[in-house]
Structure formats: structure tokens, C-alpha cells
Amino acid sequence: MRSPRSLKDIQQLNGRLIALNRFLSKVADKTLPFMKVLKDCLQTSRFNWTTEAEAAFQEMKTYICKLPTLATPVPGDSLLLYLSASKTTISAVMMVEREGKQIPIYFISRTLKGPEERYMPLEKLALALVFASRRLRRYFQGHKVILVTDQPLQKVLRKPEQTGRLAKWAVELGEHYLEFKPRTAMKGQILADFLAEVPEDEERELLRWEALEEEEKKREDEAVWKLFTDGASSEEGNGAGITLVSPEGVELTYAIRLDFENTNNTAEYEALLAGMRLAQKMKAKHVEASTDSQLVVKQYQGEYEAKDSIMARYVAKVKETAKAFRTFKLEYIPRGRNRKSDALSKLASVAFDHLAKEVKVEVLTSLSLDTTEVAMIEGSQETWMTPIIKFLRDGTLPEGEWAARKIRVKALQYELIGGGSYTEGRTWVRP
Template sequence: MEEAETSFQEIKTRLAELPTLTAPKSGEPLLVYLAASERTVSAVLMVERNGVQTPIYYISRTLADAETRYFTLEKLVSSLVQTARRLRRYFQGHPIHVFTNFRLQNVLSKPELSGRLAKWAIELGEHAIEYKPRPTIKGQVLADFIAKIPQEKEEECKKEIEPPVDQRKNEVWKLFTDGASNDEGAGAGLRITNLEGQHFTYAIRLEFKSTNNEAEYEALLAGLRIAKKLEAQNLEAHVDSMLVANQIEGAYDAKDNKMASYLAQAKMLMTTFTTCKVKHIRRSENKQADALSKLASVRFEHLAKDVRIEVLKTPSTMNREIFVCSTAETNWMTPIILYLERGILPEKKAEAQKIRHKALNYTIQDGILYRRQGALAIPEMGN
């Protein structure tokens, strides 16, 4: 009897130590903490009142065999997705603050995002989720919960979210471009190479009237944009147009308004690199880019399979001019830009959810709004 009474008292003591679950009030911000181990993921939903954090709901799930091979960051995002699905009414009716020292928001907003992470990002985008650094842990239960992520896995996450330092900052990429215009149309060809011997070739058809000089500029501008997306820091561009090379070097003046616009656009893009030079070469030294531009100006059917084909429907100079004009006006891009740059959302809940969902398809680079398409971001223009 004495042993039974002792065991009963121990159980009562342990139950008394467990935190009491509570219910949230309408519109009250809710806190989420995430944890992941080799075979399980967990989450706790809490509310903070008067400096005291009280749990609302605990969720724990055993991972399937395939899920155990996820990276730790993927497990944490999976835990958040499962929590949002199971506690949907809480996520839809309250602002959600996810406290984590792992940069989940950075991972979910990458332009090159694909696969399951892309699907999870879209699913989470409908909720008002804000990611914050994890504060000092309050309470032993929560401390034990967070401790489920072992130290070596925290180091693994850091390696996943912190890209390795580029040891080849002085690497010079080489760009070869050429433009062609004839009775059947206009096209641009370009080839980009790095010191590792990788080659990137592109053929671009210009679906607007373009002179040969304009096509040469379009080829150069496209090459500069793509080189930037390939994260080239030092670029050496080779063009067989003496006019383009001399205008950029300052030997020739751009008296025509259109040429002046192209020149300004080229110089602006060149400043985005650590170093960027434009050199004039003979046409015989630029045969590959020349062939690509001629093929693109005629038709696409005979292009090689490894050639990337892009269609420009408007001149590149229009993008810059329209963007400058639209900065002082309010249009459909304004709420998306405000959300991406400052986190500002419309007051109406439905409109806010719509903007959050739509913003997943866009990104801001150098103050310009781009629409994501595959691994590339295409600049948007106002109406």
C-alpha cells in the first residue's frame, strides 16, 4: 500500500509540472516552435501573455522512411506545413510568429526553389506567417522540446543555409555576343564561358522591328543579364560590332536617341559587376555567336537541343524607361513591392492573403520587380 501511494504521489507531482494548455483569444498572435530529430518532427503552438508563454497545442509525427533522408531544414519546414494543416483554423485566424534560428524564410523565398519546397512555400503563403530569431527559452518543458535538435544537426543546418565562401572571386567569365537583322526578322546569339570550361549558349529571337545595330545591343544586354544570373563577378564581353564597342568605350558618341538609350542601359548593367570590360573582336573570332544570331533571326526548328531559346517581345530600353515612370505611380505591382521590401500588407484579410500568395511568384532585385519563371526571373512592367 505504501509503495502504491508513493507511485501515485510521483504521478501527481509530474502531472502538476506539465504546463496547462490554454485557448487563444480572437486575433491574438500565436507562437510556433519547431523541432526535428532523425525520425520525428514536432511543433508546439503557444501564446504569450504578460511575458509568460503558455502552450495551446503540441504536435509530433514519426517520419516515413523516405522523409528520414530529408535535410534538417526540410524536416523543419515539413513540421511547419503539417502543423498548418492540422491547426488550420488557428493559422487562418491569427498572426503566426515562427521562432527559429534557422533561416526558413530565406530557403522558402529562393528564386530557384523547386520540388516539394516550392509546393510547401505556396501552401504556407496563404497564412500570415512571420519568421523571427528564437528568443531566450522560457520554461523547462520548452527547453527540453527545443533540445531535440542535436548540436551536429544545427551545424548541418548552418552549412545548408550559409553558402560556402567563393574562392574564385577573381575568375573572369567571357561573353561573346552577336546580333543579326534581315528580311525574315532579327535575332541575337551569345556564348558564356568560365575558367572551368563550362559553356552556356543562347539564341534569342527579337519579335520587334530592329536594325542590325539594335540587335547587336540586344545581344550584349541579354548576355549581361544572363551572366549576372550565373553569378559572374568579373566579365569580359566580346562584340564584333565596332559601333557598340566604341560607343561603350566613349570613342563614338550615341547621337541617335535609341542608341543613347541602349548605351545607357548597357553601362548601367556593367556597373553591377565587380569588373566588366567590352572588347571589339573580328567576326571570324565570333563564329559561334554569329551562327546563333542568324539561326534565331530565321527560325527555331534547326537549333541544337542544348541551345537555350528566349523570346523578347519588347526592347530592353522600354523596361528601364517604364520602370522609372511607374515608381511615382500606384499600380498592381505596388502592394507586392511593399510586401516584399517592407512586409507591409493591406488591412483587409482577404486582400492580404491574396498578396502573400501572389508574392511567391515574384522577387525584388536591385529595386526591380521580377516574375519567377523556372530558374530565371523576368522583369515586370507596369501598365
């Protein structure tokens, strides 16, 4: 095969390489010099065969002389998938293990277009996975695919707070039986040629992304949540109002109808305990709580003695619940600074039919001292949540292709919080 000498020769070369691309590892990378020559030729109407293109051509000739033998998977085979991404291309190779050796089934690759070149390294790998699932759909649908990677791709795709393209890709990939496995030593020359998942010049960007994520996690760990509570008891009924303010300033307003006999003091304690439970479910680590009940504050701080047995139990319950946070501070504020929670408690004590839609309303039918919070179902009893929890916690799927696919798709709508499952549309999801 001689070097191309005209536009027609370049077009014929590209056509032949396309016919062989299943056999060629990272063909998009290897043919970039040819693409540049073809693009320049079309723009200037002049053929200019560069030294870079000649070097790539000679390298391609040598590589084609040693094309690997491809395997055909059989039903029941688990297939291995390796990904690679550079500044301008994404690639994947699907393999099957036979007698301790990994044999390729299919190579695919393509160049990145426009905005795709500005994706973060992990986004490029995610795009490579989506591209592979579309191009090799028959293999993804008929086999269990094990993605072998050293990058935190599983974590990125399964983060419920992801939005935009990553969320869209996560939903698309949810239909496939996809397992993530850490990469160990690469076996054979084929994988050695396939090389790293992320090139060295983008490794710094990946490290920067990880550093930003760690910094965000640190800020989240140190962030303080503000909690305002108030309880009300009258002849018309009993209620509690809660306002929980996130570190970003997002307010969660919450009203509780206390559907059992109460006093003003017990209503204040019920409001505080309900607010602390809400903060727990929002994964708050540092909480500054405020109430307009001096009695509750002074009893909690030990300045007042709780002589009544019910009050003593409430004080003990608050102190026990406070242990769930790294820091918990309770202070007294005048009623004038607690107007929102005060209004909510009074509305809930009378009727909550007219509350605004954004206000969450709950009815408690017994004292918090008598109720037991259920974070998860233990023992041998199983519910519809059990397979979802197992998949979110450790990736375990039920037997049967249809049942496993159903759980993979359904689990995308849930987040694991403190051992339990909550839908994204429910109250206890971080805003």
C-alpha cells in the same frame, strides 16, 4: 501507476499517453524507450522491460504530476509557434501571450519514419512546421501564427529555386498567415524544457550546410558569364543576336528585331547593350563579352576616337552600363567564332516567325540611347505588382484576411530581381 509488466500493460500505457499528448511536451522523445520495448516484444514475443524504459517511465510519472495549464485562444489572438527536431522526432508547441507570459495551447510531436530520419536539420524543422499546420489547421486558419525561430527557415522556404519537397511545402504553407520572428530569451520553464530547435549532435550538420551555402554563394560571386553579340543591318531590316552562356554552360539565345533606322555599327552597339542588359537581369557579376566588330571594341578601349556624336553616345552608354558589373571585359573575335549570334541577328533582321521556340525574341522600336530602363515603379503610383513586391521585400501584407492570403499564394510564383518582379515563366529567371 506501476511499471508495465506485460505487452498489454505497454499497450495500455501508450494508449493513455496518446490521450494526454496535447499536454505533453515532446512526447515522442519521451516515449521512444516504450516504443522500443513494444517493438521488441512484438518481434520476439518476449516482454523485456529495460532500465532505459524504467527511467523514462519514472520521468514521465513526475512530468505528468506537473502538467501545465493550457489556454484557449480567442479571436484576434496572435499565436506563437516553437519547433524542435531531433534525429528521430519532430515536435512543436503553440502558445499565446497573456499578461507578459507565454501559455501553451497545444503540444504535438511524432517520430520520423524511414527516409525522414536522413533529412537535413532545416528540412526536419520545415517538416515540423508542415506537420503543425496540418494537425493544428483550425488555429492556422483562424489566427495569425508567428513562428519563433533562430534558424533560417524563412529563407529556405522562400527560395524560388527550391525544388522537390521544400517547394511543395512552401506552396502548402503559402495559404496561412505565417510570420517569422527571431527567438530571444526563452520565457518560462515550459520553453526551457522544450529546449533547442536542433540538437547539439546535428548542429555540426547545420553549420556544414551553411558553410556549403556560403561556398556556393562565393562561387556564384566569382563566376564568369560569357556574352557573344552581333548586329546586322540590310535593306530587308535590322537585327541583333545574343548568346549568353552561364558559368554552368547553359546557353541563352536571344534575337532582337530593330524596328527603327540603323546602320551596321549602331546595330552592333544595340546588340552589345541588349546583351549587357540581359546579363544584368541574370545577376551576372563578371562578364566577358565578345563581338566581331573591331570598331566597337577599339572605340570602347579608346584606341579609336568616336568622332560621330551618335557613336560617342553609344561608347558612353556601354561604359556606363559596364559599371553595373564587378568586372567587364570586351574583346574582338572573328566572325567564324561568333556564328550563332551572327545567324540570329540575320534571321531577326529578315523575319523571326520561323525561329525555334527556345530562342527569345524581342522587338526594339527605338534606340537604346533614347530608352530608359524601368527596374521598378517609384513614387505614389501603384500597380498589381506593388503588394507582391512589398511582401517579397519585407514581408508586408495588405489588410484583410482574404487579400493577405491571395498575395501570400501569388507571391510564390515570383522572384525579386534587382527591385522588380519577374514570373518564373518569364525570360529573365536564372536557369
